[in-house]
Amino acid sequence: MTNSAKDVALSLSLLALSAVWTWLVIDTIPTGWGHGDIGPRAFPMVLGIILGGLCILLLIRTYLLGRTPAGKAGTGDVDAIEEASSERWGSMILVAIEISAYGFLLQKLGFLIATPILILFVLVIHLRLRSWKTILGMTLGMTLGCWLFFEKLLGIYLANGSWFNIG
């Protein structure tokens, strides 16, 4: 995908988002009472309209005037992704699944069971690591280290499972 095509896709997607946002805001949030009460609707509505306006500007700039803003993803942000390969999108989907599954497992099995399952899955399935020393060291070290440090030493509550409850 070229930079211009990316910008067109971005502006159209965000334009749709701003339209849906503004419609939902108008539909669900009441206005103020007047006499200086700005009301809870004003800010989200104005922001939705501003976002839409900016997207239209980006679209005009890219599509009609043929100008693509130079520049990277932004100073200091995660490295600008030079090539959006299928591996990158695949990795993104896998990480989203891993985080969701970890949240679910934390709730059901608790920290001490959910964490080694997550780490094992990431190391063996996602990263295809085959060094058993590293796999065992990471899995047990991270799980027990975090449990001892956060729960036992600092007294921070780590999730207990609703199905099992150990630790």
Place this chain on the structure above:
Amino acid sequence: MDIFLQALASAMTPMAIASIGLGALIGLIFGSIPGLTFTVALALALPITFSMDPVPAIGLLLGTYIGGMTGGSVSAILLGIPGTPSAAATVLDGHPMTKQGNASIALGTAVIVSVFGGVFSLIVMIVSVDLVSRVAISFGPAEIFALVLFGLSTICGLCGGSLIKGLISGAIGLMIMTIGIDTIDGVQRMTFGSVNMMQGVNLLVAMIGLFAVPFIIEAFAVKTSMPEKSQRISRVKAELPSIGLLGRNLWLMIKCSVMGTGIGAIPGTGGAIASFLAYDHAKRFSKKPESFGKGNIEGVVAPETANNAVTGGTLIPLLSLGIPGDPATAIVLAGLMIHGITPGPALFMNHAGEVYGMYVAVVLAYLWVLGLQLMGIRLFVHVLKIPRELLAVAVLVLCAIGAFSIRNSVFDIYAMGAIGVAAYVLVSFRVPITPIILGMVLGPTLENEFRTAMMLSMGDPAIFYTSPTVLVFFSFALLVIGLQAVSEFKAKKQPKNEVKADA
């Protein structure tokens, strides 16, 4: 003088020194782990102080506060994930320095300038507590709105080449923070009936998602698609910044300290706005503005000086008027009151000894932080020797713990994931994500102060153009936007001129 000597004696007891050191260590640990804030650390430390004498007790709390504020820079510089919102601006140049193999210089500079900013603000506080508190308290909703709007104008400097994309990013950040129960009218906004959504999107959860999740995705993607590139930085040095480097940035440190102290003295502002304003100021007045975002040391000096100068600033309204500037100082206030010290105009008459003891405790806390961090740098930089993908696995678990522990809610882990994936998509479309954070940090204050100002004026917008302070901040904001527009116009014109010259 006698009172001061007594205070010095009470603050220099082994018990007091140890408790300040313990506080600094706890603060450093909590500040450096994304999601675990020093506010949580203070809440955990408060019960420990119940049985202690006032000076060691307040010293423990102040040590935690100061350690936490400084510790946020460690993960910001090493991993590109800010430990606290105040350290978000430090990522911009601190992390690129790590990539260049200069992590230890960035870390060393960050801690030294932090101590400078903190001690500077303490001196300002001691000298001008009465004057500054009177000026700061005169800031009404309209003035704070104008100040925050000026803070938002710094988005222009964080756009990474495209003003429109930076503004889009900032608008998204502002929109995210409107989700949840409206704090003024109590109305649900964009919650879709979900109980979890009623609390809104937590700033820390969003920050972890925006910075950590894209890092994790990228580390895993590079390992699976290009294993040869997955090795972490091998050139790890443990050297400290030279005196010459610090000397060259002395004027910048003084300016940012003044900025941080002033902003800290205004209740409801805080370290994040101070650090972004200081970063923008440093970039604008730098001899090499083009090198910002690529590992310019000034980009570390400015935000770190300013966010630590905030610590002294926040103590001004806290001690003189009993007004805490942020949740962390609210816990310090609780600690003071538990020990029978009621801040306010009579504080210096009734508890002069304890107040002087606090001043000494702040200096000791900064000395502890300096010692702990400078010793720790040799240890911290070895994190970079860990292969990137294994570091990402550890970051994934730590960030999930951080997100969960904020409200003991699994929903926050899901929110972290969703925001992180959205951030990754935005980065891949070359949209800068730092303005989102700025929008999220400043959004609630911007809206609440605007609405309160309009309520106070019964809907008369004159409140925004009759106050000289408001007009000054509006002018600054316009100036920043104008300067950015001009520099973008010049940058576009330059290649054309070069082409003509080549022809």
